[in-house]
Amino acid sequence: MLTRSGPSPGGLRAGPAGRRERNKAEMLARIKRAARALFCRRGVEGTTIRDIARAADIGLGTMFSYAANKHELLVLIFLDEVDPAVDRALASVPDRPLLDQVIHVFNAIVVHHQGSPGLARVFVKETPFIDGRRYGLSGFMTRLLAGVERIIDEAKLRGELKADVPSHLLARNLFGLFFQQLQAWLGPPHPKRRFDSARMREALELQLRGLRAEARRPRGTAGRTRPHLRKPEDITRAKPRR
Amino acid sequence: MLTRSGPSPGGLRAGPAGRRERNKAEMLARIKRAARALFCRRGVEGTTIRDIARAADIGLGTMFSYAANKHELLVLIFLDEVDPAVDRALASVPDRPLLDQVIHVFNAIVVHHQGSPGLARVFVKETPFIDGRRYGLSGFMTRLLAGVERIIDEAKLRGELKADVPSHLLARNLFGLFFQQLQAWLGPPHPKRRFDSARMREALELQLRGLRAEARRPRGTAGRTRPHLRKPEDITRAKPRR
DNA sequence: CCTAAAAGATGAACATGTTCGGTAATGAAC
DNA sequence: GTTCATTACCGAACATGTTCATCTTTTAGG
Numbered sequence: 001m002l003t004r005s006g007p008s009p010g011g012l013r014a015g016p017a018g019r020r021e022r023n024k025a026e027m028l029a030r031i032k033r034a035a036r037a038l039f040c041r042r043g044v045e046g047t048t049i050r051d052i053a054r055a056a057d058i059g060l061g062t063m064f065s066y067a068a069n070k071h072e073l074l075v076l077i078f079l080d081e082v083d084p085a086v087d088r089a090l091a092s093v094p095d096r097p098l099l100d101q102v103i104h105v106f107n108a109i110v111v112h113h114q115g116s117p118g119l120a121r122v123f124v125k126e127t128p129f130i131d132g133r134r135y136g137l138s139g140f141m142t143r144l145l146a147g148v149e150r151i152i153d154e155a156k157l158r159g160e161l162k163a164d165v166p167s168h169l170l171a172r173n174l175f176g177l178f179f180q181q182l183q184a185w186l187g188p189p190h191p192k193r194r195f196d197s198a199r200m201r202e203a204l205e206l207q208l209r210g211l212r213a214e215a216r217r218p219r220g221t222a223g224r225t226r227p228h229l230r231k232p233e234d235i236t237r238a239k240p241r242r
Numbered sequence: 243m244l245t246r247s248g249p250s251p252g253g254l255r256a257g258p259a260g261r262r263e264r265n266k267a268e269m270l271a272r273i274k275r276a277a278r279a280l281f282c283r284r285g286v287e288g289t290t291i292r293d294i295a296r297a298a299d300i301g302l303g304t305m306f307s308y309a310a311n312k313h314e315l316l317v318l319i320f321l322d323e324v325d326p327a328v329d330r331a332l333a334s335v336p337d338r339p340l341l342d343q344v345i346h347v348f349n350a351i352v353v354h355h356q357g358s359p360g361l362a363r364v365f366v367k368e369t370p371f372i373d374g375r376r377y378g379l380s381g382f383m384t385r386l387l388a389g390v391e392r393i394i395d396e397a398k399l400r401g402e403l404k405a406d407v408p409s410h411l412l413a414r415n416l417f418g419l420f421f422q423q424l425q426a427w428l429g430p431p432h433p434k435r436r437f438d439s440a441r442m443r444e445a446l447e448l449q450l451r452g453l454r455a456e457a458r459r460p461r462g463t464a465g466r467t468r469p470h471l472r473k474p475e476d477i478t479r480a481k482p483r484r
Numbered sequence: 485c486c487t488a489a490a491a492g493a494t495g496a497a498c499a500t501g502t503t504c505g506g507t508a509a510t511g512a513a514c
Numbered sequence: 515g516t517t518c519a520t521t522a523c524c525g526a527a528c529a530t531g532t533t534c535a536t537c538t539t540t541t542a543g544g
Contacts, residue, residue: 020510020521027522048500059524064502125371128429129363169448173419176445180418187370203418206411210452265540266492290530301494306532 030056031066036077044074044122068134071126076135078123083140085112090147098155099208102148103201106178110195113186121186124179145171165211177203270308272298278319286316286364310376313368318377320365325382327354332389340397341450344390345443348420352437355428363428366421387413407453419445 034056038047049070053060067073089108093101113120132138148171155161181200185193276297280289291312295302309315331350335343355362374380390413397403423442427435 023510024522049502050500061503061525062523065522070501121371125367128425129367129431131431165451166444166448169444172422173445173448176422177415177418179422180414183370189371189373202408202411203415206408206415207449209407210454211448212452269493291532292530303495303533304493307492312531 027056027058027062028066031058031063031073032077032080035073039074039077039119040116043118044070071122072130072135074119074122075126075130075137078119079135079137079140082109082112083136085109086140086144086147090144093151098151098160099201099205101151101155102174102204103197105144105148105151106175106200107197109178110182110197113182114195117186124182124186145175148174159213162211162213170207170211173207174204177207269298269300269304273300273305273308273315274319274322277315281316281319281361282358285360286312313364314372314377316361316364317368317372317379320361321377321379321382324351324354325378327351328382328386328389332386335393340393340402341443341447343393343397344416344446345439347386347390347393348417348442349439351420352424352439355424356437359428366424366428387417390416401455404453404455412449412453415449416446419449 031052035047035052038051038055042051047070049063050060052073053063063073067076085108086105089105092104094104096104113123127137130137132141145168149167152161152165152167152170156163156165156167178200181196181203185195273294277289277294280293280297284293289312291305292302294315295305305315309318327350328347331347334346336346338346355365369379372379374383387410391409394403394407394409394412398405398407398409420442423438423445427437
């Protein structure tokens with residue numbers, strides 16, 4: 001191994017966290033970078049662990065002390081990107097009806113996945129089946145659901161939603177319906193089809209229907225508190241076409 | 243291969259569907275029988291394709307002309323059992339509120355899966371990600387959703403549900419919420435936990451809330467058309483405890 | 485009956501994920 | 515500075531899913 005040079009003769013062992021820690025962190029970063037590049041270029045199944053090890057200049061066996069297996073490695077990488085994307089979305093919830101707000105959050109995930117459907121497919125397949133405590137997936141899910149729950153609570157406060165709706169349960173249901181859409185999109189071996197955001201909106205809308213507060217409505221327009229400002233599809237992303 | 247004897251000297255080539263067809267069907271049956279037994283005894287991951295081939299007295303390569311891979315073989319087997327179970331459930335929907343009826347159908351799947359959670363785990367994981375057209379999975383899903391839709395329509399007819407609720411969409415949502423519960427049950431690597439039917443009921447109940455018709459109600463008990471006859475949990479299974 | 489083409493079955497060979505016993509680097513104790 | 519225990523790293527060896535060139539059986543045609 002020429003690149004990973006010797007014990008670095010003199011200076012910089014002053015690192016505060018110890019050489020070992022730093023090496024480990026750097027190595028994990030190198031693995032993730034190499035894996036991400038290869039996964040993107042050749043797909044998940046088209047990439048062997050040997051490829052990743054070679055690209056990261058790391059022994060084959062070492063890979064397995066950083067990720068239990070190939071698929072979990074992908075989850076690890078994806079979470080690194082999805083997690084801040086969701087945080088950003090939660091921090092930028094628009095001032096609109098609850099349905100649009102929830103879709104805004106879920107859309108952060110959809111948009112990210114659209115960048116690499118092949119990888120997202122594996123991610124969505126593996127996510128419910130890995131040990132949540134590892135890789136902070138459990139924390140991610142908790143934060144996401146808590147965020148949705150907060151949005152719901154705020155909708156209650158501004159009188160858009162009935163107060164007796166259990167927020168936690170509703171958050172879980174909404175996410176579940178969203179995840180169903182994700183699976184329907186990425187599940188079948190059609191890497192082509194686009195995510196059907198109109199259909200997701202329908203599904204979420206149906207869950208919300210009847211839960212809306214009925215006070216202060218001028219007429220009887222099916223319970224909607226205020227009118228939508230755009231057509232349903234437009235919320236997806238800036239992209240003006242379609 | 244001694245058992246699969248020679249060209250059977252004289253008689254029984256009179257088979258109406260041709261020897262070839264019959265052999266193929268019989269072979270598939272043999273594969274499924276052997277695979278099911280081994281999967282049950284040693285688990286999916288603990289069973290190799292070589293094991294199955296040996297048990298079924300079939301060449302290794304032959305396996306792959308009957309099922310594209312090991313997991314799809316499991317789906318094939320499971321569908322054989324789940325499909326009639328669901329049909330039976332759809333044919334025996336009790337005369338009760340919509341929620342109980344839907345749970346009755348979904349419960350057929352839960353009960354079946356409880357018999358072998360290890361296999362069910364793989365089944366639930368793979369199901370959304372295989373080609374639906376193969377193995378009749380697509381037909382199964384269509385029939386299941388159509389059945390739920392029919393139940394919903396009947397609920398509309400007897401005035402339990404608002405007439406403007408899109409039945410098809412509601413059926414999909416209810417199934418999606420059910421499937422989420424399945425994944426939550428079988429997904430994490432805890433083969434122990436039992437299916438949380440109370441939680442499923444909550445989730446489905448929340449989807450149904452507010453969709454119920456409001457006419458003919460004697461008082462204002464949250465829109466329920468008629469009272470439940472038992473406590474919610476009891477619908478799950480005969481088991482009186484809990 | 486004989487022959488040829490088509491369909492099916494087969495297992496050796498291959499590819500790749502994963503394990504594990506051995507080796508080297510690191511940090512602590514003295 | 516030396517010693518020692520701990521941790522990390524490594525890749526050969528293994529296990530197993532999957533492919534494919536070859537052989538066998540079946541069917542159709544003459």
